[in-house]
Amino acid sequence: GIGEALHESLSFTTSKGKSPDGSVTPAGLPQSSSLLHYKIPTALECPKIQTFIVETMDPEGPLGAKEAGEGPLLAVAPAIANAIYDATGAGVNAIPVTPEYLLRLLERQQHSRSQEDSSHKVEEEEPAVR
DSSP states (O other), X not given: OHHHHHXXXXXXXXXOEEXXXXXEEOTTOBSOOSTTSSOOOOXXXXXXXXXXXXXXXXXXXXXXXXXXXXXXXXXXXXXXXXXXXXXXXXXXXXXXOOHHHHHHHHHHHHHHHHHHHHHTOOOOOOOOOO
């Protein structure tokens, strides 16, 4: 959901290294191996959410239960990316969309627009006198 789109990022080691106990660690290990160092949004960073209870049974679910996990969350990141594109014209192609990432996108877009504008400049003609 919002956490995946704006906060959460999982990074991996890119080369062999040494762990605190001196042993060699292979490449490809998660760098955040606990929730202590993994950024997830807290109640302070999330908007107020209004809940709607839908009291119908799902004939396909066990005992009529419905999915309540990942399925409803899949559209959140693309929705946020599209909202950013609609508001700014900057295309988001990676998550999380951190403030730093968004600033880089906007700076890149401004730079490319200024180059585009300078390459399409046409000298203004003097107005014709009648």
